[in-house]
Amino acid sequence: MPTGFYVHIPFCVRKCGYCDFNSHASTGELHADYLEALLGDIDAVRHRHGSVAIDTVFIGGGTPSLFPPGQIGAIVDRLARNFRLEAHEITMEANPGTVERHDFAGYRKAGVTRVSMGAQSFDAAELAMLDRIHSPEEIVAAFRAVRAGGFDNVNLDLMFALPGQTFDTWRRSLDAAVALEPDHLSAYNLTFEPGTEFFKKRAEGRLREKPEDEQAEFLSDSASRLAAAGYARYEISNFSRPGRACAHNLKYWRREPVLAAGAGAFGFDGKRRWSNVRSPQEYIRRAKTGEPLEATSEEPDREQAMLEAVMCRLRLREGLEEARFQGEFGAPPAEMFPRTLKMAADRGLVSRADGAVTLTDSGILVSDTLFGEFAKERA
Numbered sequence: 001m002p003t004g005f006y007v008h009i010p011f012c013v014r015k016c017g018y019c020d021f022n023s024h025a026s027t028g029e030l031h032a033d034y035l036e037a038l039l040g041d042i043d044a045v046r047h048r049h050g051s052v053a054i055d056t057v058f059i060g061g062g063t064p065s066l067f068p069p070g071q072i073g074a075i076v077d078r079l080a081r082n083f084r085l086e087a088h089e090i091t092m093e094a095n096p097g098t099v100e101r102h103d104f105a106g107y108r109k110a111g112v113t114r115v116s117m118g119a120q121s122f123d124a125a126e127l128a129m130l131d132r133i134h135s136p137e138e139i140v141a142a143f144r145a146v147r148a149g150g151f152d153n154v155n156l157d158l159m160f161a162l163p164g165q166t167f168d169t170w171r172r173s174l175d176a177a178v179a180l181e182p183d184h185l186s187a188y189n190l191t192f193e194p195g196t197e198f199f200k201k202r203a204e205g206r207l208r209e210k211p212e213d214e215q216a217e218f219l220s221d222s223a224s225r226l227a228a229a230g231y232a233r234y235e236i237s238n239f240s241r242p243g244r245a246c247a248h249n250l251k252y253w254r255r256e257p258v259l260a261a262g263a264g265a266f267g268f269d270g271k272r273r274w275s276n277v278r279s280p281q282e283y284i285r286r287a288k289t290g291e292p293l294e295a296t297s298e299e300p301d302r303e304q305a306m307l308e309a310v311m312c313r314l315r316l317r318e319g320l321e322e323a324r325f326q327g328e329f330g331a332p333p334a335e336m337f338p339r340t341l342k343m344a345a346d347r348g349l350v351s352r353a354d355g356a357v358t359l360t361d362s363g364i365l366v367s368d369t370l371f372g373e374f375a376k377e378r379a
């Protein structure tokens, strides 16, 4: 089975207060050294895993669009030199506040086929509260620049349940996003992650998290509005036009192999999961001295792997395919999780059809609690 490949670019213009990704404010002083380390890392991944077939690439961050097309092209070329690159989807993340820096036709020429843009909101006050570097008008201009560059596959990321956000401002953001006719939309619930500015501000009472029932209302309202606009929900937070689901991200949700390079990048070869050292400076230093870039490594045992399969695949509309699960773990889900599946079916949270267990709309709204029940049953 072809694998995916994730490439991490850990630099941003400014750190957003809610962001817990491995991203660092940067004015570019490390970029050239980082690229060199990254290209060497890609070579090293090939030495460990062989010249396997790759059918999806995701260049994420951070803000990869800080790197000019020539540097992104160098990454794609290095992947092609090391692997059987049969990628029908090469995604690059872009920040609308950086799009005017480089010509998007150049990224298309460099091999990128899909752009994922972090819009987050079309409300100026919400964007300022999120510490975003762009205005609503810049999102529109950036989207048009990406289309003009030749991209027929573009995603917009949005965030809901923001402090101070109303249903009215959210719906206006959603409508503004839909009006641009992207091929894919992701709508994520804002979370307050430990270590972020937002986490601190919430603890100090400077930001108020929306109650859970209100968060759920935002999500279900979004799903019905996006469905009406022709976007099918294929994952809890992801919606697409026909044939435009993100093939790379599907690999994570299906628990399939995705190799990786870059500071803090996580890879999975189907058995072992590893991550690289997070600090870009340390990543560059180790690359220069030839020290290993890996910082963590683990091989999930059967129990862990089984739980991961349940939690990842149930996020998808296609659900948890019973025959595949039995092939991997020796028994169907109903035998491994009899209590939770019965409880969830009795309450209308899951349904069973065509050999798969899927979350119902009510199940999606309580998915985190339900996933906790699966874990408890095997504890």
Ligand code: SF4
Pocket (backbone or CB within 6 Å): 011, 012, 013, 014, 015, 016, 019, 020, 021, 023, 061, 062, 063, 095, 118
């Ligand atoms: S632009 Fe994206 S990756 Fe960078 S700090 Fe903001 S949310 Fe994080």
